[in-house]
Amino acid sequence: MSYRFIKAALLQGAIICLVAACSQGAINKASSSHSSEWLLTDALYYNNKPVNWQQRRVNGCSTCLIQNDSVLQPEGITRFNTLYKDGAWVAVQEQSSLNVIRLKLPLHSPYLYVEQLANGELKLFNQQHTYKTKIGEVINITFKKQLFSIVITAFTLQDEKNAALPRRARLNYTALKLR
Structure with missing residues (x-):
């Protein structure tokens, strides 16, 4: 019993x-x-509303500010829009003339080169990491204990594949800091 x-x-x-x-x-x-008020899919959303990167403010967020910048490089013009909330870096949307995803953070600027593989997938890599993704697919990546979601919306390489890195390209992407 x-x-x-x-x-x-x-x-x-x-x-x-x-x-x-x-x-x-x-x-x-x-x-x-x-x-979580932010969502990254094919675009960045704040409280289920798409962020308009051409405006200075985010609809519904009084403490959000979008800073629009451009850089003229020998390879072409790179345009990037950085979103801050309460002065802290939240996200970036960039139209790059190089095959490089570069997150211009306050303390460091992590980067990944982008190449297109024969099967159409994209290879994102640097000296420490290699990832595979597709155009329009969100991928989560960690840099120095910080987690980011990144989506590439367009990529066309303009240099030969055997040219030195970085290479001329048309690269559009959005990155969101998750933590």
């Missing part, structure tokens, strides 16, 4: 733990999705 009692108590304890774990997971998932 004591064996059945112990077995029943263990089973009941396991069920309670399982229910508690599932409930906590659902609470964490719900709170993280509700607290």
